[in-house]
Amino acid sequence: QSALTQPPSASGSPGQSVTISCTGTSSDVGGYNYVSWYQQHPGKAPKLMIYEVSKRPSGVPDRFSGSKSGNTASLTVSGLQAEDDADYYCSSYADSNNLVFGGGTKLTVL
Amino acid sequence: QVQLVQSGAEVKKPGASVKVSCKASGYTFITYGISWVRQAPGQGLECMGWISPYTGNTNYAQKVQGRVTMTTDTSTSTAYMELRSLRSDDTAVYYCARGPKDGYSLGYWGQGTLVTVSS
Numbered sequence: 001q002s003a004l005t006q007p008p009s010a011s012g013s014p015g016q017s018v019t020i021s022c023t024g025t026s027s028d029v030g031g032y033n034y035v036s037w038y039q040q041h042p043g044k045a046p047k048l049m050i051y052e053v054s055k056r057p058s059g060v061p062d063r064f065s066g067s068k069s070g071n072t073a074s075l076t077v078s079g080l081q082a083e084d085d086a087d088y089y090c091s092s093y094a095d096s097n098n099l100v101f102g103g104g105t106k107l108t109v110l
Numbered sequence: 111q112v113q114l115v116q117s118g119a120e121v122k123k124p125g126a127s128v129k130v131s132c133k134a135s136g137y138t139f140i141t142y143g144i145s146w147v148r149q150a151p152g153q154g155l156e157c158m159g160w161i162s163p164y165t166g167n168t169n170y171a172q173k174v175q176g177r178v179t180m181t182t183d184t185s186t187s188t189a190y191m192e193l194r195s196l197r198s199d200d201t202a203v204y205y206c207a208r209g210p211k212d213g214y215s216l217g218y219w220g221q222g223t224l225v226t227v228s229s
Contacts, residue, residue: 036215038155045205045219046147046155052213089155093214097169099145099157 003100004029004090011108012080020105022073022090028100030071034093037066037075040104041086049088050075077107085109112136114206114220121226122196129192130223132206139187140164145209145216146180146191148202160210161189196227 005023012018022029022037029035035053038046048057050066053073063078073092077084090102117131132144145160159170161180168180179192189206204223207216 034213034215036213038216045222046207046216047219048215048217051215051217055212057217091155091157091214091216093210098171099160099210099214101147101155101157104154 003094004092004102006088006090006102006105008103009106009108011110012077013110014080014082016080017076017078018080018107019074019076020088020090020107022075022092022102024071024073024092024094024100026071028092028094028098029068029073031095032093033068035066035068035073036091037064038089038091039084039086040089046089080109082109112208112218114208114218116204116206116220116223119224119226121228124196124198124227124229126196126227127192127194128196128225129190130204130206130225132189132191132220134187134189134208137208139182140184142208142211144180144182144189145207146178147205147207147216147219149205149222150199150202153202158191158204163189193225196225198227201225201227 037050040046053068054066089104094100113135140163143160146158161168163182182189206220208218209216
């Protein structure tokens with residue numbers, strides 16, 4: 001059982017937008033602006049896409065955006081492209097110096 | 111460019127130990143922590159903890175506390191993760207990653223090391 005709750009799957013057609021949620025508690029997501037999102041293609045290492053809720057590392061397309069409201073963080077992918085088809089994981093700092101992950105969401109580009 | 115290169119796959123028997131290495135390059139090793147994250151087959155990511163190469167301080171997840179030791183060798187810019195008393199549910203791909211930094215994010219990852227625990 002993962003510490004953060006994500007939907008197991010999401011989908012959208014090329015060009016559309018899709019939003020993936022990540023729900024925690026006041027001890028993690030709700031208590032800190034330390035939410036990150038990672039993209040993972042099959043057989044590959046995760047790649048950082050969003051940090052500190054809404055910041056993008058250099059090189060990450062601005063089609064990827066993050067937000068947070070209360071205990072739920074969200075990742076939005078706009079203008080879906082075929083290469084966005086991957087697993088996405090959220091993570092958050094949690095009380096007592098822990099780092100917790102969500103269970104992952106498989107994004108399918110139809 | 112930042113690179114983290116991990117050691118190769120391992121097969122171990124239950125009760126044994128495994129030590130995975132992670133050699134960093136492309137940045138000043140002591141200025142970033144090294145985290146270890148594992149992923150069981152078909153499952154999600156699990157943070158095992160991290161180490162500061164600068165201070166040697168460690169922070170271990172409760173689930174592996176007592177069985178894991180993370181160390182670094184600053185002379186070779188290499189981090190190590192040793193896991194003892196292996197069980198079948200320790201079978202996973204083990205990743206090292208640079209961080210946590212910038213809001214507890216992990217900015218660069220190694221390629222992963224498959225550890226299989228089987229009798």
